[in-house]
Each structure stands twice: as structure tokens, then as C-alpha cells.
Amino acid sequence: MALPQPSRPAATQVLSRLVNIGIPYLWLGLFFLLPFVIVLQISLAEPALAQPPYTPLWQWIEDGLLQIQLNLQNFLLVGEDSLYLSAFLNSLQVALISTLLCLLLGYPMAYAIATAPERLRVVLLMLIILPFWTSFLIRVYAWIGILKSNGLLNDFLIWLGLIDSPLTILHTQTAVYIGVVYSYLPFMILPLYANLTRLDHGLLEAAADLGCRPFCGFMRVTLPLSMAGIVAGSMLVFIPVVGEFVIPDLLGGPQSLMVGKLLWTEFFSNKDWPLASALAIVMLALLVIPFVMMQRWQQRMEGGRP
Amino acid sequence: MKRRRWPLLGMLVFGYAFLYVPIVLLIVYSFNESRLVTVWSGFSTRWYAELLRNQQLLDAAWLSVRIAATNATLAVVLGTLAANALVRHPRFRGRAGFELLLTAPLVMPDVIIGLSLLLLFVAMQQGIGWPAGRGFTTITIAHITFSMAYVAVVVRARLSQLDRSLEEAAMDLGARPLGVYRMITLPLIAPALLSGWLLAFTLSLDDLVIASFVAGPGSTTLPMVIYSSVRMGVSPQINALATLIVLLVALAVIVAGLSMRQRR
Numbered sequence: 001m002a003l004p005q006p007s008r009p010a011a012t013q014v015l016s017r018l019v020n021i022g023i024p025y026l027w028l029g030l031f032f033l034l035p036f037v038i039v040l041q042i043s044l045a046e047p048a049l050a051q052p053p054y055t056p057l058w059q060w061i062e063d064g065l066l067q068i069q070l071n072l073q074n075f076l077l078v079g080e081d082s083l084y085l086s087a088f089l090n091s092l093q094v095a096l097i098s099t100l101l102c103l104l105l106g107y108p109m110a111y112a113i114a115t116a117p118e119r120l121r122v123v124l125l126m127l128i129i130l131p132f133w134t135s136f137l138i139r140v141y142a143w144i145g146i147l148k149s150n151g152l153l154n155d156f157l158i159w160l161g162l163i164d165s166p167l168t169i170l171h172t173q174t175a176v177y178i179g180v181v182y183s184y185l186p187f188m189i190l191p192l193y194a195n196l197t198r199l200d201h202g203l204l205e206a207a208a209d210l211g212c213r214p215f216c217g218f219m220r221v222t223l224p225l226s227m228a229g230i231v232a233g234s235m236l237v238f239i240p241v242v243g244e245f246v247i248p249d250l251l252g253g254p255q256s257l258m259v260g261k262l263l264w265t266e267f268f269s270n271k272d273w274p275l276a277s278a279l280a281i282v283m284l285a286l287l288v289i290p291f292v293m294m295q296r297w298q299q300r301m302e303g304g305r306p
Numbered sequence: 307m308k309r310r311r312w313p314l315l316g317m318l319v320f321g322y323a324f325l326y327v328p329i330v331l332l333i334v335y336s337f338n339e340s341r342l343v344t345v346w347s348g349f350s351t352r353w354y355a356e357l358l359r360n361q362q363l364l365d366a367a368w369l370s371v372r373i374a375a376t377n378a379t380l381a382v383v384l385g386t387l388a389a390n391a392l393v394r395h396p397r398f399r400g401r402a403g404f405e406l407l408l409t410a411p412l413v414m415p416d417v418i419i420g421l422s423l424l425l426l427f428v429a430m431q432q433g434i435g436w437p438a439g440r441g442f443t444t445i446t447i448a449h450i451t452f453s454m455a456y457v458a459v460v461v462r463a464r465l466s467q468l469d470r471s472l473e474e475a476a477m478d479l480g481a482r483p484l485g486v487y488r489m490i491t492l493p494l495i496a497p498a499l500l501s502g503w504l505l506a507f508t509l510s511l512d513d514l515v516i517a518s519f520v521a522g523p524g525s526t527t528l529p530m531v532i533y534s535s536v537r538m539g540v541s542p543q544i545n546a547l548a549t550l551i552v553l554l555v556a557l558a559v560i561v562a563g564l565s566m567r568q569r570r
Binding site for chain 1: 311313314315317318320321322324325326328329331332335343384385387388392394395398404405407408409410411412414415416417418419421422423425426428429432448450452453458481482484494497504505508510511512514515518519529532533536537540544547548551552555556558559563564
């Protein structure tokens with residue numbers, strides 16, 4: 001043979017590529033990407049009393065004649081009906097405000113952990129991660145017993161003499177905020193911590209030497225340098241909260257309708273698969289921008305540039 | 307400098323109290339005798355006894371554990387392959403798409419993943435006749451799809467910190483690449499594989515939304531039983547169950563932490 005034999009490392013390199021890249025790619029393509037195509041397809045179908053409960057998009061009528069029916073009704077409904085519109089707006093509002101609350105509580109915590117003595121840091125970090133490992137459903141459930149009108153929080157406040165009659169917190173928007181901040185706080189703290197531990201303290205000292213007081217040092221050095229962590233943490237909270245189902249369902253009330261819950265109801269109670277799919281597509285479209293933002297800043301963080 | 311740390315410290319204490327008080331209350335009231343979860347009427351372990359007699363719940367727990375273990379094992383394999391791809395092959399065509407597909411499941415709302423996978427399974431059943439019916443297989447496939455992304459994050463972090471000189475030395479001594487990976491690399495990343503496995507296991511054990519979409523009539527997982535009983539109202543049995551789960555998780559995390567430390 002004229003061509004030189006491929007050396008063994010080159011051959012294994014090819015094999016390694018095939019296995020390491022090919023297999024996960026194939027799996028995610030089949031079970032993560034392809035399903036979205038099907039969701040889009042079914043969002044354009046009509047609901048029907050059939051198994052599965054939607055009309056086929058195309059069918060062969062007579063010989064060789066293909067009929068394609070696209071139904072935009074579901075999207076028009078989502079855009080026009082005030083129920084769906086208010087659910088989307090409410091979801092975005094809940095996600096935005098809870099992200100800010102997580103940031104307000106999470107930033108000082110991440111900062112305190114990052115500047116704690118080395119040995120304490122490991123324990124403090126472990127304590128942040130630990131609740132994340134216990135059941136999310138059960139942690140949300142814990143708040144029902146605390147927030148309900150004859151619950152522990154009201155008992156405690158009455159015992160303190162701060163209030164005379166119990167406050168209604170459970171099944172309100174407030175309860176949803178408490179539940180969301182509680183469940184998603186670790187997602188905010190972890191990227192912030194990762195970012196703040198890499199902060200070069202020499203820069204702060206330099207700023208101080210140049211007459212920058214601690215507050216000014218924080219505003220002009222620490223905060224800009226931790227931007228990647230802030231964006232990463234915020235998106236890790238914001239994106240999943242928009243589609244959250246368990247928290248609004250268990251802690252929220254009728255006025256705190258969110259898209260995740262609406263999609264669930266359309267699917268399980270009303271058996272309207274096409275409308276549920278349309279809701280999913282609109283939600284996906286709304287989440288594209290925050291997702292791209294997250295990707296971009298994450299790459300920046302991994303690239304070492306703060 | 308000391309004085310300035312006080313507000314920060316206060317925030318830290320408040321934050322940890324916020325995270326842990328609900329869990330502690332949950333555990334305390336699991337030993338409450340009264341059926342009313344918030345009224346203390348004396349120490350009792352009766353809810354634990356009732357929990358162990360609740361056959362529906364035990365069946366669901368067993369199904370969930372089997373799904374979680376299968377999911378974790380396969381997710382570790384797929385997640386490690388993906389991490390290898392990202393760390394060991396810095397340049398390949400479609401790398402950006404690969405990273406995108408691997409990050410998206412981390413943040414994608416559960417209702418979207420659940421609905422889209424169900425529609426895929428229905429279409430596949432119509433088209434190729436597999437999977438016939440929904441249950442163990444479909445839930446496990448759905449769980450692997452998002453768990454592998456978490457495993458990839460954990461393994462990738464470890465793999466990229468790895469000192470390559472040991473592998474190079476083994477290569478110089480004539481070891482084949484696959485042999486090097488098995489004898490040198492795998493033992494070095496073993497702690498990450500273990501924590502990835504545990505993470506995938508708990509993620510699967512915890513999932514309500516995705517499993518509800520892709521489950522069939524005969525396959526009720528533990529979160530589904532918990533959810534339907536929580537919807538009926540607060541029940542001390544759930545508190546007892548929660549306590550057991552928290553203890554199990556704490557134990558697993560401590561074991562994982564210790565094994566990490568020993569390896570270092």
C-alpha cells in the first residue's frame with residue numbers, strides 16, 4: 001500500500017472521538033432535540049377525541065394526494081385569551097422578582113463564604129449544597145405546615161404578640177416567592193461563590209491605596225469582576241422558575257397562575273395536547289434570550305476572564 | 307475590619323436559618339403524636355410504623371429506587387463520555403451545538419422536558435412500536451437525559467484539573483490508550499464518578515413533573531404518591547418519610563465527602 005499505515009494513536013483517537021462525542025450526541029439528539037420538533041408539530045394540530053388526542057398534520061387522501069393541515073388556532077388563543085397572557089406575564093414577574101431576591105440574599109452569603117477562613121469554607125459550602133440533595137417536593141411541602149393560617153409561623157408571631165389574628169400567607173403570591181427563593185437560593189450562591197473565590201484581592205488593595213474606600217472598592221472592583229457569576233446564577237434561577245409547576249401548585253393560589261401550572265392543567269385535566277404544546281413552544285421562545293445570555297457568560301467564566 | 311463583617315455575618319446566619327429551619331421542623335414534627343402536624347402532643351414513632359405498613363407507598367418507593375439506580379448508572383456512563391469529549395477533544399465540528407445540548411437540560415423547565423418526551427414516546431410507539439407502553443423504561447430514559455448533563459458538569463470539572471503527567475508516563479512505558487484510561491484516569495476521577503452517580507440518583511428520586519408526563523397507568527413513583535397525599539393535606543407520614551430521606555442523603559453526602567478526602 002502506498003499510503004502509510006495509520007499509527008495506533010491516530011486510530012484510537014478516531015475511535016475515542018466516535019465514542020466520546022458520538023454516543024452522547026446521539027442520545028441528546030434523539031431524546032432532547034427531536035422531541036422539540038414533535039412538540040412544534042403537535043402545537044399545529046387540532047385536539048381530537050382519539051388516541052393520541054390530536055389530529056394528524058398530514059394524511060393521504062385518494063391516491064398520491066397529500067393533505068397538510070396546519071392549525072394556528074392554538075397560538076392565536078395563547079396570544080388573545082387574557083388568561084394565558086396574564087399567566088405568562090405573572091410567570092415572568094415571579095421569575096424576575098425571585099431572581100432579584102435570590103441575588104440580594106445570595107450575594108452577601110456567597111461573599112461571606114468566599115472570604116471565610118479556608119477550613120470553614122468547605123463546611124459552609126457543604127451546607128449550601130446539602131438541601132439541594134434532599135427532596136425538592138418535600139422541602140416545598142415543609143412550607144405548607146409553616147405558612148398555613150394555623151401554621152407554625154402564625155403561631156410564632158401571635159406568641160410574640162406581633163399580630164392578633166393569623167395572616168393569610170399560604171395560597172398567595174407571597175408564599176410562591178418564599179418557596180421559589182428557598183428552593184433556588186443554592187443555584188444562585190454556587191456560581192457566585194465560584195466566581196468570588198477567584199477574585200484577586202490585590203486589586204482591592206490597589207484600589208484602597210488609590211484612596212478608594214471599601215464601599216467604592218466593592219462597587220468599582222468586586223461587583224464588576226463578579227458579573228459573570230451574577231449572570232450565571234441569575235439565569236440558573238430565572239429560566240427554570242418561568243416554567244415552575246410544583247411551587248405555584250402547592251403554595252400558590254388562584255391569583256398566582258403560572259404557565260407551568262397552566263400547561264399541566266391543559267395536558268392532564270383538559271387533555272388538550274396541542275394547546276399544551278403551543279404553550280411549551282411560546283415558553284421556549286421566551287427563554288431563548290436568557291439562555292443565550294447564560295451560555296455566553298458561562299464561557300467567559302470558564303475562559304478565566306472574569 | 308472586624309466590625310464591618312457583622313452585617314455580612316448576620317446575612318449568613320439568616321440565610322442558613324432560612325435554608326434549614328423548615329427541614330428541622332419537618333423532622334421534629336415527624337415524631338409528633340398528633341395527626342395535626344403543627345400541634346405538638348407528645349413524642350411518638352407511630353407515623354414511622356404506619357409508613358412501613360403503607361404498601362402503596364413502599365411499592366412506589368421500590369420502583370423509584372430501581373429507576374434511580376438504573377438512571378444513575380447509565381447517566382454516569384453517558385455523562386463521563388460527554389465530559390471526555392469536552393476535555394480531551396478541544397476542537398471538533400459541532401462542539402458548540404454539543405455544549406448547548408449538554409447545558410440546556412440543566413435549566414429547561416420540567417414541564418417542557420416532560421411534555422416533549424411524552425410526545426416523542428407516543429410518536430415512536432406509533433411509528434416503530436417501541437417503547438410499547440409507558441413505565442419503567444420511559445421514565446428511566448427521561449431521567450438519564452437530564453441527569454447525564456449534571457454528571458458531565460461534575461466529571462468535567464475533575465477531568466480538567468487532572469495532572470496529565472501520570473497518563474503520559476504510562477504511555478511512555480508502552481500502555482495502550484484504553485489501558486491508560488482504565489488503569490490511570492478512571493481511578494483518578496473515581497470520586498467525581500461517585501458524586502455524579504449520587505447526584506443522578508437523587509435527581510431521579512426527586513422528580514415529580516417529568517415522571518408524571520412519561521409514566522403509564524401502572525407505574526407510580528414515590529414523588530407521585532407524595533404529591534397526591536400532599537394535595538389532600540399535610541400528613542405526618544410524609545414528615546416521617548422526609549426524615550428518612552434527609553438522613554439517607556446526609557449519610558450519602560458524608561460518605562462521598564470522606565471518600566473524596568481520602569483520595570486527595
